[in-house]
Amino acid sequence: MPHAVIVAHGQPSDPEPAEASLAAFAQNVGALAPAVSVHSATLAAPGALETCLDALPDGTAIYPLFMARGWFVTSALPKRVGSRAVRILDPLGIDPDLPELAAAALHETLSDRGWPVEETDLVIAAHGSGRSPNPAKVTLDFSTNLGKLLQFNTIRVGFVEQPPSISEAASGSGHMAICLPFFACTGGHVLEDVPSELAHAGFSGAVTSVIGELPPIQKQIADRLTRALCP
Structure with a gap:
């Protein structure tokens, strides 16, 4: 089964509640995408994205739960991904639908x-x-x-x-x-x-x-x- 990670900004001052909320969101999305294993991580939780990606295979897709293709999507996220063989999809806010x-x-x-x-x-x-x-x-x-x-x-x-x-x-x-x-x-x-x-x-x-x-x-x-x- 292919894997995807929904990534959001999170709350730097208190990362855990946002992590839990995003995990529940990803579970809801996963129920609507039975052919995909859907995971989640916020950028604000130290090491959460890296730990998640290291447990997943090459070809995993990242869905940025952001409203614009701004600095977090174009700079911060790719930097955190590093050399991992993943695919970063377009963020939510620019979805034409x-x-x-x-x-x-x-x-x-x-x-x-x-x-x-x-x-x-x-x-x-x-x-x-x-x-x-x-x-x-x-x-x-x-x-x-x-x-x-x-x-x-x-x-x-x-x-x-x-x-x-x-x-x-x-x-x-x-x-x-x-x-x-x-x-x-x-x-x-x-x-x-x-x-x-x-x-x-x-x-x-x-x-x-x-x-x-x-x-x-x-x-x-x-x-x-x-x-x-x-x-």
């Missing part, structure tokens, strides 16, 4: 609440970066493509690490509003920064799971791994 899959999940949220899409505001809460324009560009491209699929009343984008802030983006949204956290995993930003920013804005709408943990996305990752390893 992501807008359509997110649209399906958002449509379900709209249906559950009985909200017409054209009367609902969407707030996309993302990480951003004070050093590189790439993360913001990935988010804005996603929002543009999503807007072609679902005609929300407004689509607003806010960031943790650059302007506009999430609170600025969410301010003035109506009671029919959905916040979609554009993050691969539920970490500190999602548990602390996003709720704080939404509260500051007086946001009273619905907040979905992070995009990486939406059911259609987990199935997509499973399909990507299966296609990459079982042609």
Whole structure:
């Protein structure tokens, strides 16, 4: 059976909870990809990735659970991989099917609440970066493509690490509003920064799971791994 490793950033200040959360995520993906043995490791846990890869054969695929092809994916991850004969796949955030899959999940949220899409505001809460324009560009491209699929009343984008802030983006949204956290995993930003920013804005709408943990996305990752390893 071929092997794959889902790799996420993790939490440097407290690596173990993020390791456990990613392991549960990988187990869910593995259940959807029965032809692939799915493992996990965070970059923040010292030696976790290296130990995992050393136990796996050549040809193992690495799936970066990141929202952009940034420094962690293009520099930190390959450095940690070293000379091991593995294949690094494209990260989640640049998957061309992501807008359509997110649209399906958002449509379900709209249906559950009985909200017409054209009367609902969407707030996309993302990480951003004070050093590189790439993360913001990935988010804005996603929002543009999503807007072609679902005609929300407004689509607003806010960031943790650059302007506009999430609170600025969410301010003035109506009671029919959905916040979609554009993050691969539920970490500190999602548990602390996003709720704080939404509260500051007086946001009273619905907040979905992070995009990486939406059911259609987990199935997509499973399909990507299966296609990459079982042609």
